[in-house]
Amino acid sequence: MQQEVILAMLAKEPSHGYELRARLRQALGPLGDAMNDGHVYVTLTRLEKAGLVTSEQATGLADRPDRKVYGLTPAGQERVTGWLAEVSWPKPDLAEFHLKLVAAAAAGLADPLSIVDAQRRELLRRLRDAQRAALAEPDGSAAGLLLEGIVLRLQADLRWLEACERNWTPRKDRS
Amino acid sequence: MSDTGASVLRARGLRKEYGQGEGLVRAVDEVDLDVASGETVAVMGPSGCGKSTLLHLLGGLDRPTGGELWLAGQRLDQMGERALARLRRGAVGFVFQAFHLMDELTAVENVELPALLAGQPARAARRRASALLDRVGLADRAAFLPSALSGGQRQRVAIARALVSEPAVVLADEPTGNLDSQATVEVLRLFEDLHEAGQTLIIVTHDSRIAATADRLISMRDGAFIDETRLTGGSTGNLGSLAGLT
Numbered sequence: 001m002q003q004e005v006i007l008a009m010l011a012k013e014p015s016h017g018y019e020l021r022a023r024l025r026q027a028l029g030p031l032g033d034a035m036n037d038g039h040v041y042v043t044l045t046r047l048e049k050a051g052l053v054t055s056e057q058a059t060g061l062a063d064r065p066d067r068k069v070y071g072l073t074p075a076g077q078e079r080v081t082g083w084l085a086e087v088s089w090p091k092p093d094l095a096e097f098h099l100k101l102v103a104a105a106a107a108g109l110a111d112p113l114s115i116v117d118a119q120r121r122e123l124l125r126r127l128r129d130a131q132r133a134a135l136a137e138p139d140g141s142a143a144g145l146l147l148e149g150i151v152l153r154l155q156a157d158l159r160w161l162e163a164c165e166r167n168w169t170p171r172k173d174r175s
Numbered sequence: 176m177s178d179t180g181a182s183v184l185r186a187r188g189l190r191k192e193y194g195q196g197e198g199l200v201r202a203v204d205e206v207d208l209d210v211a212s213g214e215t216v217a218v219m220g221p222s223g224c225g226k227s228t229l230l231h232l233l234g235g236l237d238r239p240t241g242g243e244l245w246l247a248g249q250r251l252d253q254m255g256e257r258a259l260a261r262l263r264r265g266a267v268g269f270v271f272q273a274f275h276l277m278d279e280l281t282a283v284e285n286v287e288l289p290a291l292l293a294g295q296p297a298r299a300a301r302r303r304a305s306a307l308l309d310r311v312g313l314a315d316r317a318a319f320l321p322s323a324l325s326g327g328q329r330q331r332v333a334i335a336r337a338l339v340s341e342p343a344v345v346l347a348d349e350p351t352g353n354l355d356s357q358a359t360v361e362v363l364r365l366f367e368d369l370h371e372a373g374q375t376l377i378i379v380t381h382d383s384r385i386a387a388t389a390d391r392l393i394s395m396r397d398g399a400f401i402d403e404t405r406l407t408g409g410s411t412g413n414l415g416s417l418a419g420l421t
Contacts, residue, residue, distance in 0.1 A: 034415045090419055117394065121404040127387040128406050130414055135364055150417045151384065158383040166221070169396075 004083040006043045007052060007072065011080050014071030016058070017041050029143020030133050044070055052076035094160070101168060112168040120161050127154040182245075183343050183375045184210040184233060189242035191228050191398075202228040204398035205242070210344070215366070215376040217386040220395035226379040227348055229395070233377065234267045234346045235259045247343040264293045268337030268345040272352035274329045276321040276336075283308060283317040286335045293340055300339075307335035311365055327358025334365055344375045351382045363388060 009020050021040050025032040047053040052075055055068040072080065097119065104110040130150045137144030191203040202225045210216050218226045231237035232244065235251050244251040247266045251259065269275075276285045287304035291297065308317050311331040321329050330350060337345050350366075351359040359382065366388050369376060380386055387406065394402040 028415075028418075028420070031415045031418055031420060034413075035420065117402050120394075121392075121402075124383065124387050124392060124404065125406055126414075126417060127383060130417065131363070131384060131387050132367075133414060135360075135367060146418055147414070150414060153417070155383050162221075 003043055003047060004079065006040060007047060007076055008080045008083060010053065010070055010072050011077070014056075014069045016067075016069055017044060020044075020070075027142045028146065029137060029141065031143065031146060047076070052079055092157075098164075101164060105168065113165060116161055116165050116168065120158065123154055123158055123161070127151065127158070130154060181212050182209045183212045183214075183247060184208065184377070185243075185245040186233070187243045189229075189232060189244055190240045191225075191232055191237065192240040201225075201398045203232060203239070206398075206400060208233075208393075208400075210375060210377060212375055213370075213373040214391065215370045215378070215389045216391045216393065217389035218377070218379045218393045218395055219381065219383075219386050222381075224395045225398040226395050228398075230346050230348050230377065230379045233344075234269060235263045236269075264289060265340050266343045268340065268342035270330070270333055270337050270345060270347035270350045272349035274321070274326075274333045274353075276329055276333060278321055281318050281320055282313060282324065282332045285321070285332055286339055289336060290339045303339055304335070307338055308332070310338075310368075311335045312361075325358065326354050327361040330354060330358065330362055331365060334362070334369075338369075338374070344377060345369070347376065347378045347380075349380055349382075350378065351380070351385050359384060 005024075006020060009015070009023055017040050021037060024035065024040070028035065044053060044055075048055055048070075052073055053070050054073055055070050058067045058069050101112040101115060104115055105112045130147055134144055134147035134151055137147060186206055186208040189203055189206040189208070190201065193200045193202060204225070206229060208216075218229065220226050228237065232239050233246070235246070235254075239252050242252065246262065249262060249266075251262065254262065277288070280288065283301065283304050286307055287300040290300035290303060295303075305314070305317060308314050311334055313328060313331055313335070316324060316328060316332075321332070324332065330353075334345075334350075337347075347366075351362050354362065363384060366376065366378070366385065370388065370390075376389075378385055378389065386392055390405065390407050392404045392406055393400050394404075
């Protein structure tokens with residue numbers, strides 16, 4: 001996860017590491033289960049070294065393993081503002097699959113259609129998992145919205161596979 | 176487990192041909208299929224691959240050219256017209272892309288109609304129809320005409336109607352084909368509920384979201400099954416990577 005995510009979660013108010021963790025878990029729902037809790041602390045330490053975050057020892061919480069309260073420095077504030085204004089989007093990795101089909105067909109090593117079928121099976125299994133998780137979320141949940149995003153992306157990939165299938169199906173009138 | 180259940184539907188060498196000689200088209204070409212009780216099976220394939228024709232054969236709406244077909248323990252392919260009509264009314268529930276509701280009947284009247292046609296007493300039919308509308312979340316729309324309902328609501332009425340005779344199998348032909356994404360989710364939830372309740376379902380679809388609710392997915396091309404995938408089991412637990420978390 002990007003450092004800026006942790007940084008931006010501190011923008012509301014100075015917080016303990018465990019509070020950040022709880023906010024992340026709430027926003028991610030079932031996807032947060034696989035998250036490594038140590039990651040938040042490692043990132044906070046790095047951000048502190050970079051001068052984007054300061055920490056203060058909180059008092060009267062001796063039973064807590066993490067007594068530090070983290071807050072943004074002015075440089076941290078600036079980084080968050082810049083990050084929010086930045087337009088970025090994950091790059092879909094389509095070229096590798098496309099070239100796999102091209103190479104398989106050219107070399108006669110494998111049938112592009114069976115490669116498409118195998119890919120579709122895998123994507124449908126993922127779609128099933130994502131959809132079940134999405135349907136299990138209550139209406140309006142933040143995590144449900146994220147899962148919906150995964151579902152829609154998988155649907156788009158599956159539609160592209162349909163186009164691949166049409167393209168690689170031998171045309172009867174040509175053969 | 177779905178694959179330990181008894182077979183509700185069984186086809187062997189099922190064929191449907193149109194035309195003859197040079198113009199012969201095999202819309203369904205030697206299909207073998209076993210559907211276990213409680214199983215949801217999705218059939219996907221490009222337009223014209225024969226999947227709708229297959230569904231019509233399975234539900235007794237159309238006669239096969241050849242092959243054998245059993246539904247709920249009875250052999251369909253040799254059955255007389257009247258026996259077939261009775262079997263269709265009792266053992267099969269249909270859900271269509273265009274809903275096929277009667278415009279001049281209210282929601283509850285649409286749902287109870289097959290039960291009345293099957294000879295159930297009016298009060299029992301009404302009670303069952305009302306309970307089913309409640310189950311699909313439309314108890315408060317019982318007295319509405321289809322024209323006063325949204326697309327998703329109409330399809331839910333149609334699904335309630337398909338269930339009224341407690342069919343051995345529900346056959347759905349592009350059930351979300353006319354629906355927007357919000358209505359698609361309503362129908363998806365409903366199919367998931369039916370699946371949980373042990374209803375046997377066969378869905379023919381282009382929509383990958385509906386297909387992904389199935390236990391088993393069959394790909395069809397040129398009238399024949401070319402691929403079969405079990406969607407249950409497999410790759411759970413790595414959704415995080417799909418969201419860019421790991």
